[in-house]
Amino acid sequence: MTSTADSTIVVAEGTFEEHVRELVNYLARGLAEDARPAYFRPFQESFEGTDAEGEIGNDRKRKSLILVLGAVKSLGEGTDREIDGFFNLLYYRVFSLFTDDVTQKAQLTPLIHTITNSPDHTAVKYRILANLFNGLPRTSPLRLQVYNALLTVASSQDDVEVLSIRKSEVEQWLQEWEVPQHEKSVLLKRISEAFAKSNQLTKSYEYLQLYTKSLPLSSHEATSAALNTIALALRLPSILDFDSVFHLESIQSIKHHPLLSLVRTLVSGNFKDFKSWMSSHGDVLGHFKLEKAALEHKMRLLALAGLGTHHVGSLVPYATIASALHIDVKDVETWVIDGMRANLIGGKLSQTSQTLHVTRATYQAFKPTDWKYLQERLIGWKTDLLGVLDVVTAARQTKPAPHNHKNRAANGGASIEADQAAAVAA
Numbered sequence: 001m002t003s004t005a006d007s008t009i010v011v012a013e014g015t016f017e018e019h020v021r022e023l024v025n026y027l028a029r030g031l032a033e034d035a036r037p038a039y040f041r042p043f044q045e046s047f048e049g050t051d052a053e054g055e056i057g058n059d060r061k062r063k064s065l066i067l068v069l070g071a072v073k074s075l076g077e078g079t080d081r082e083i084d085g086f087f088n089l090l091y092y093r094v095f096s097l098f099t100d101d102v103t104q105k106a107q108l109t110p111l112i113h114t115i116t117n118s119p120d121h122t123a124v125k126y127r128i129l130a131n132l133f134n135g136l137p138r139t140s141p142l143r144l145q146v147y148n149a150l151l152t153v154a155s156s157q158d159d160v161e162v163l164s165i166r167k168s169e170v171e172q173w174l175q176e177w178e179v180p181q182h183e184k185s186v187l188l189k190r191i192s193e194a195f196a197k198s199n200q201l202t203k204s205y206e207y208l209q210l211y212t213k214s215l216p217l218s219s220h221e222a223t224s225a226a227l228n229t230i231a232l233a234l235r236l237p238s239i240l241d242f243d244s245v246f247h248l249e250s251i252q253s254i255k256h257h258p259l260l261s262l263v264r265t266l267v268s269g270n271f272k273d274f275k276s277w278m279s280s281h282g283d284v285l286g287h288f289k290l291e292k293a294a295l296e297h298k299m300r301l302l303a304l305a306g307l308g309t310h311h312v313g314s315l316v317p318y319a320t321i322a323s324a325l326h327i328d329v330k331d332v333e334t335w336v337i338d339g340m341r342a343n344l345i346g347g348k349l350s351q352t353s354q355t356l357h358v359t360r361a362t363y364q365a366f367k368p369t370d371w372k373y374l375q376e377r378l379i380g381w382k383t384d385l386l387g388v389l390d391v392v393t394a395a396r397q398t399k400p401a402p403h404n405h406k407n408r409a410a411n412g413g414a415s416i417e418a419d420q421a422a423a424v425a426a
Contacts (some may be wrong), residue, residue: 016061017047019089023068026086029077042067062097069094069107075118075125083121087128091135101178105142108132116149125153126162141179144187151187155194165191167206174214185214185221205232205239212248222250230259231288234266240301240342241362242267258284266299269306271326274299300325300335305344308361315355329354 014022024043028036046064047056056064068090075083090111098104112132115125133146154160170191174184192207212229215222226248233239242263245251254260258281265273278292285292307316307324318332325335336356339345346360 016056016064016093019093020047020064020068023086023090023093024071026076026078026082027068027071058097065093065097066107069111072111072114074114075121080121080124083124084127084131087115088131091132095135101141104136104140105145108142109145112145112149116152122153122157122159126150129153138173138176139178141177143173144177144179144183147173148187148190151190151194155190155197158198160194160198160200165203167210170207171210181214185211188214189225201232201236202238205229205236208232209244209248212250215250217250217253223253226250226254227257227259227288230263231290234259234262234288234290234295234298237294237298240298240305240344259288262295266295266302269303269324271299271303271324275326300327301339301342301344304335304339305362308339308345308347308358309363311358312361313358315353315357318354318356321356332356 020043024040028039031039043064046060046067072090076086078086094104094107098107112129115129118125129146129150133143133150136143136146150163151160154163170188174187177184188207188211192204192211195201195204195207208225208229212222212225215225229248230245233242233245245263251260258277262277262281262284265277274296282292284290285295303324304321307321318329321332321336322329325332327335333349333351336345336347336349340347344362345358347356347358349356
């Protein structure tokens with residue numbers, strides 16, 4: 001709905017006076033006939049007085065247009081197409097007479113408020129606000145205000161998808177807009193809340209992370225946002241990689257918080273530690289709307305991934321998996337399949353031998369012991385490759401030299417011809 005490039009609002013040709021009359025005629029719809037002369041009078045008087053060349057000066061034009069802007073109290077009584085045309089013409093005249101950010105903001109802010117709060121015509125409101133957004137220069141601070149208005153309309157209809165919000169675009173806009181940092185943070189928070197309201201929690205989580213990163217580290221809001229980000233990551237079944245959480249700078253302000261220790265426990269893949277945390281901090285769950293069963297499910301998947309990282313290329317007995325996940329052996333295959341679907345582990349199950357052959361596994365955190373394990377595997381692979389190289393080298397040295405047919409043809413041509421003659425005779 002919004003454009004990534006600067007746009008130009010195109011309107012029909014006409015003089016300023018003709019355009020103002022067209023705008024006022026639209027605004028006067030619905031008035032009784034006897035009330036129309038009094039309504040038109042202030043606008044007509046604003047045209048009185050011209051410069052030496054008989055033209056209306058810009059100062060007078062601005063005063064006349066301000067009268068028109070002040071008379072806009074709703075979207076007006078027109079078809080969707082007429083509403084579009086009215087506001088496009090109004091934008092065109094505002095941009096031509098008020099050319100700096102300060103005066104544009106002064107004239108357009110009340111208009112944006114009127115559009116946003118007008119009842120009905122939701123689709124038209126999207127269009128005329130999007131036209132205004134696209135008509136403003138990319139660096140204009142007013143773009144933030146217009147986008148907030150679009151977000152208000154979309155959120156009120158639980159229809160945030162209509163804005164086609166893309167994270168890359170939002171990040172680019174925030175770099176371009178010349179507005180205070182706290183206003184940018186507010187927008188990110190509002191986008192996150194709009195997605196949460198429409199139950200699109202994964203997208204809400206993406207913008208909640210951006211919001212948290214945008215806040216000053218020393219602020220109370222940064223601490224609160226960091227906790228809310230972690231809580232949402234824990235609530236979302238699809239979030240099994242907490243690396244982005246640990247990279248939040250504001251994490252330092254909550255490094256001793258029970259919620260962060262829960263994340264560390266999950267990443268460690270140790271179910272025993274998880275049970276210990278639950279027994280000590282179970283009251284934290286209710287405060288952050290966390291469910292014990294959902295956390296246990298996530299813990300078991302991460303425990304499976306952790307177990308797999310130490311057995312890549314090996315067979316793991318079902319009993320070992322059951323012990324690590326604190327489940328019955330009969331449930332092992334179900335959990336392994338869930339782990340494969342979550343892309344945490346790969347391998348092949350064998351019901352006959354009751355083993356899992358692990359082909360790959362996802363590391364949640366790389367600890368010193370993991371580096372040591374990786375070093376041992378690399379040394380093992382190196383040894384195996386050197387062994388293969390020795391075998392190939394030995395095979396090349398013992399292989400007999402191939403027959404040289406050219407030499408045979410040169411030195412034993414008569415023998416070859418005799419053999420061919422015998423073959424033909426036969």
